[in-house]
Amino acid sequence: MSADDTQEAREQLIDLAAQFYDQFELGEIPHMSVPTRTKNNIEYDEDSDVWVYGDRESTRSANSVQGARKLLKAVYTIEFLAEQLEEDRSSTLRELYYLSESWDNEEAQFSSQDESNNLVEDLEIVSGVTREDFHMRPEESGATIMGPLHLREQTRRGEREIHCQEDVGEGGYQIPNNPDTIEFLDCDADFILAVETGGMRDRLVENGFDEEYDALIVHLKGQPARATRRITKRLHDELGLPVTVFTDGDPWSYRIYGSVAYGSIKSAHLSEYLATPEADFIGIQPADIVEYDLPSDPLSDSDVNALESELEDPRFQTDYWEEQIELQLDLGKKSEQQSLASRGLDFVTDTYLPERLDAMGVL
Amino acid sequence: MSADDTQEAREQLIDLAAQFYDQFELGEIPHMSVPTRTKNNIEYDEDSDVWVYGDRESTRSANSVQGARKLLKAVYTIEFLAEQLEEDRSSTLRELYYLSESWDNEEAQFSSQDESNNLVEDLEIVSGVTREDFHMRPEESGATIMGPLHLREQTRRGEREIHCQEDVGEGGYQIPNNPDTIEFLDCDADFILAVETGGMRDRLVENGFDEEYDALIVHLKGQPARATRRITKRLHDELGLPVTVFTDGDPWSYRIYGSVAYGSIKSAHLSEYLATPEADFIGIQPADIVEYDLPSDPLSDSDVNALESELEDPRFQTDYWEEQIELQLDLGKKSEQQSLASRGLDFVTDTYLPERLDAMGVL
Numbered sequence: 175m176s177a178d179d180t181q182e183a184r185e186q187l188i189d190l191a192a193q194f195y196d197q198f199e200l201g202e203i204p205h206m207s208v209p210t211r212t213k214n215n216i217e218y219d220e221d222s223d224v225w226v227y228g229d230r231e232s233t234r235s236a237n238s239v240q241g242a243r244k245l246l247k248a249v250y251t252i253e254f255l256a257e258q259l260e261e262d263r264s265s266t267l268r269e270l271y272y273l274s275e276s277w278d279n280e281e282a283q284f285s286s287q288d289e290s291n292n293l294v295e296d297l298e299i300v301s302g303v304t305r306e307d308f309h310m311r312p313e314e315s316g317a318t319i320m321g322p323l324h325l326r327e328q329t330r331r332g333e334r335e336i337h338c339q340e341d342v343g344e345g346g347y348q349i350p351n352n353p354d355t356i357e358f359l360d361c362d363a364d365f366i367l368a369v370e371t372g373g374m375r376d377r378l379v380e381n382g383f384d385e386e387y388d389a390l391i392v393h394l395k396g397q398p399a400r401a402t403r404r405i406t407k408r409l410h411d412e413l414g415l416p417v418t419v420f421t422d423g424d425p426w427s428y429r430i431y432g433s434v435a436y437g438s439i440k441s442a443h444l445s446e447y448l449a450t451p452e453a454d455f456i457g458i459q460p461a462d463i464v465e466y467d468l469p470s471d472p473l474s475d476s477d478v479n480a481l482e483s484e485l486e487d488p489r490f491q492t493d494y495w496e497e498q499i500e501l502q503l504d505l506g507k508k509s510e511q512q513s514l515a516s517r518g519l520d521f522v523t524d525t526y527l528p529e530r531l532d533a534m535g536v537l
Numbered sequence: 538m539s540a541d542d543t544q545e546a547r548e549q550l551i552d553l554a555a556q557f558y559d560q561f562e563l564g565e566i567p568h569m570s571v572p573t574r575t576k577n578n579i580e581y582d583e584d585s586d587v588w589v590y591g592d593r594e595s596t597r598s599a600n601s602v603q604g605a606r607k608l609l610k611a612v613y614t615i616e617f618l619a620e621q622l623e624e625d626r627s628s629t630l631r632e633l634y635y636l637s638e639s640w641d642n643e644e645a646q647f648s649s650q651d652e653s654n655n656l657v658e659d660l661e662i663v664s665g666v667t668r669e670d671f672h673m674r675p676e677e678s679g680a681t682i683m684g685p686l687h688l689r690e691q692t693r694r695g696e697r698e699i700h701c702q703e704d705v706g707e708g709g710y711q712i713p714n715n716p717d718t719i720e721f722l723d724c725d726a727d728f729i730l731a732v733e734t735g736g737m738r739d740r741l742v743e744n745g746f747d748e749e750y751d752a753l754i755v756h757l758k759g760q761p762a763r764a765t766r767r768i769t770k771r772l773h774d775e776l777g778l779p780v781t782v783f784t785d786g787d788p789w790s791y792r793i794y795g796s797v798a799y800g801s802i803k804s805a806h807l808s809e810y811l812a813t814p815e816a817d818f819i820g821i822q823p824a825d826i827v828e829y830d831l832p833s834d835p836l837s838d839s840d841v842n843a844l845e846s847e848l849e850d851p852r853f854q855t856d857y858w859e860e861q862i863e864l865q866l867d868l869g870k871k872s873e874q875q876s877l878a879s880r881g882l883d884f885v886t887d888t889y890l891p892e893r894l895d896a897m898g899v900l
Contacts, residue, residue: 266736348708373629
């Protein structure tokens with residue numbers, strides 16, 4: 175991220191604090207409004223093609239002791255973040271929580287990590303600046319990329335130029351916490367294959383799928399970190415690469431696809447920054463369990479509940495998903511992506527993926 | 538791993554199958570004995586300085602239908618592994634489980650993943666060959682390294698020479714699944730600092746701790762993967778680097794230290810391959826919670842139980858650990874490594890680590 179961006183993030187934060195000042199001056203009780211972050215308050219934005227927060231708001235106001243304390247914490251946090259940006263440093267959410275113990279005003283100290291996490295999210299929403307631009311690092315690290323991509327990463331120790339096949343070991347290129355420090359130099363990939371499990375990621379790399387099909391294999395590592403979603407979106411937007419998502423065939427994995435494609439309810443304010451609405455789901459589809467006669471496990475009660483809750487989730491209200499989820503509820507079965515190995519170790523790269531990518535119009 | 542090693546692993550496996558053949562020929566009921574894998578059957582081996590299995594054994598014998606089925610599965614698995622080595626391929630434990638569905642004899646198919654996992658462990662123990670040398674990949678990926686180390690990794694796509702500071706991004710060098718494919722070319726590091734959490738790993742990298750103190754920062758990422766423990770041991774044994782382990786100050790984190798230093802009960806047969814008995818614990822020590830007045834949380838019931846169980850664990854029966862664990866039970870408190878941020882973001886690199894490393898005789 176450039177010095178200009180850092181400066182801008184800092185100004186946005188200071189503007190926030192200035193609003194409280196203005197409210198005081200006008201004789202108003204200081205307050206801050208943020209969108210309500212629940213499933214009922216996310217809606218589809220036709221312009222950006224992602225789900226964003228609706229109109230419902232909740233207000234933090236100094237008209238109660240509790241509200242006043244929240245605003246006090248916000249002001250202390252803004253001061254810390256502005257200083258951090260000034261000094262070009264960064265910190266984790268957890269460090270912020272502990273650091274608050276050193277603040278002079280005890281009322282401003284956080285009583286739990288949830289409280290400081292939520293406040294930082296509120297500040298993201300109200301200021302329109304992302305956590306990464308506040309230089310707040312996640313605890314979770316991003317995952318890896320393997321494929322024909324040459325990039326330049328701006329590190330604190332200078333620039334690094336890395337080719338994500340030729341300059342890395344079998345583990346691939348480790349995505350940094352803030353992928354906006356990356357510039358794409360050259361890319362011979364035709365599409366992105368984002369893969370849930372490490373076992374499948376390694377299978378694809380061993381079978382040379384990235385080389386044979388000019389694919390960028392992005393390891394999601396379960397529920398993907400923000401860094402992983404961000405770089406996927408940038409690869410799509412800036413290089414025009416189609417994004418395909420390959421997960422297990424169960425409701426928890428559909429949520430992984432959902433977080434890549436539509437963003438999450440908790441961070442719908444970041445959908446335009448993190449979500450790739452054009453991302454397509456490869457599988458494992460419930461239909462694949464039948465078509466390829468895959469080894470499966472019975473759905474548990476919590477699987478059934480999760481599927482039913484997805485039918486109610488606006489992000490999954492498409493003909494495709496309704497059909498697949500209802501089929502799965504009928505079947506009463508789920509399958510993992512590695513169950514394709516029951517047809518042999520090369521079935522996934524020789525047959526399954528080429529057939530699916532062809533059907534999806536990617537190949 | 539070299540072609541010779543692959544050939545040797547293959548022969549060890551075939552020897553195992555040959556034993557059953559010999560037993561048949563001698564008119565014996567085929568059987569296989571493996572050490573009992575419980576806490577009561579691990580003991581300290583003075584030669585290698587690690588904990589290994591004791592003399593208790595359990596026998597899988599074909600004198601019952603259940604036992605015969607176990608041996609049948611073992612033979613099918615041996616055949617699969619021998620073929621895999623022949624073709625220089627690899628697979629995950631999960632793939633093996635699913636692949637068994639394609640075996641002609643239904644009795645040989647695994648009924649659960651636990652069953653196939655346990656069988657592969659039995660084969661490791663009986664053959665003396667590690668899972669990595671069978672070319673079985675873990676699901677869990679290894680973590681990352683940052684520091685003054687230049688290495689050569691033998692990948693399926695040829696050799697890669699990588700410097701773990703100069704040729705990697707801020708994410709560091711991703712440890713491959715089998716670190717025995719790595720050759721160390723050159724190392725300017727004075728010691729290894731193995732770190733539990735991503736947040737702390739990033740703090741150390743941001744503060745340039747690896748550069749200032751010539752440290753190799755190995756990210757453990759919670760309970761470390763086998764690959765992470767293996768490369769740590771190799772760095773210690775081959776380059777003579779002292780290993781220090783830096784975790785949260787709670788019983789679960791002491792187990793992370795224990796798995797680096799002493800190996801785990803479940804894989805005591807691999808201690809000589811994975812464990813670094815000379816590894817030292819930096820902290821967070823219960824004594825640090827008092828000395829540095831760290832923010833803490835009260836011990837939960839399960840924390841107390843875990844601490845008490847560690848007092849019974851032969852791996853923790855040293856004066857140092859007994860004193861620390863009893864102190865913690867008295868205090869009734871635990872602290873995370875990032876709680877050092879309550880003294881400022883640089884406290885860990887300017888004060889805490891230098892003081893501890895000095896006291897431990899590493900600096």
